Amino acid sequence: MKIRLVKLGQLSGNGASIYSVVYESDKTTLFEKFIKENRNSFKSELNNIILRLKIIGKETGARDHFFKPNQGAPGDGVWALYDKPNCKLRLYCIQYGTTLLVLGGGGYKPKNIRALQEDTKLTKENGIMRNVSRLINIKMSEGDISFSEDHYEFEGNLKLNDQNYE
């Protein structure tokens, strides 16, 4: 399954470049899917997430303390945008320093779970981002993808081949 990295112009700016991932079959980004899945039930929380991402992109950058780190495998950069204990949504992303962020999906975070593995939706979305991170790393090690000089962009062949896609 072919996937590609796209830059979300509406959120990117002097703070950071914000990307997401488009699956060939879906034609929408993982982030748009997240919006569509949650905009009816959790509109105000979703608005807050989008606002924070916009401020990250336009002004502050993707500073570490705006995220919950280590949501994936050690060192794969899969993090979650900070969600307070009483918040209902979790959004996964991959952070490459403060200037580059790749948004994935996420979902409802039930109160009664202690670890994401207890929720199938969150597990799935987390798995997707771990996979995307792995694919990007492979492409980087092969020299097909690199960072721009200012570290604000991905450069190269941004089409990834996901053989694990279900």
Added chain:
Amino acid sequence: MKAKKFTFKLKSIEILDVYLKHPKQAINEIKNFNFNINVEQKVNNENKIIIVIIDIKIVSDDKLINFGSIKTGSIYEIENFDDFINKETNIAEFPGNILISLNSISLSTTRGMMYSQFRGTYLHNAYLPIIDPKTLQKKGNK
């Protein structure tokens, strides 16, 4: 300390106020023209400008009679304004010689404006003498 470049241009000049009042005494009785000069520099971070306002009153020896006055404004646009902002206090700090130069330019400009306003009047000869801008006494800063 490395010298900083100061790039600026004169954005505008304006006569803010002019006052002339024919003195009661005969003109040939005026022995001296006494110039009471106030200079105010306003640094505006937002617009990256320095405004120099010159207020000159021409008064009698006993300072009781105001023969006339003029107030002018000059706006200087500083192209590299941000280079002079102290990042910790967020206050623009310009070297003294720069401020002296701006005062000098504004005083000279005001001299011209004064002459253009007062020529042909009893203040025709009251052209502003040459002033060393370094001799301007600083009043308390705001």
Added chain:
Amino acid sequence: MSKAKEYISNTLETLLIDINPQEEKKVICRMKLAARIDESRKKKGWNKKEFAKRLNKQPSEITKWLSGTHNFTCDTLVDIQEVLGIELINIEEKQREQVIQFHIEISKPAMEYELSCLENIEFKSNFYNLYKGLSSLKNTIKVYQKNESEKIYF
């Protein structure tokens, strides 16, 4: 090197338009405060644990403060700025202009005619007619013309 295509999402645009400007200002403030505090903490060379200790708080509280979602109380900001030695709250009226004032008083005689000597300068304006004391100027020029060896610089 090719770069990513810029993707414009209608779905996202609908939500961005919906954002309340006042709400946006609040979130900007929270995030910038968090960024400023974190930056200052790092400058001090403190990790979160050490920073928490100095404020008698748990590290988890610091994580919450720095998340960009926290609504700080005035008291907390006062405590933080004290510990970090920075200013987070400024209740003084914002100084939009710095003002420097100078003053001088000078005098000159009212009927002073002395001019620099001018040799063979033709005035295109009716300067001679305007200026009352010009006869003295003409005399001065005559005096200088007598001393031909004398150079006059204008």
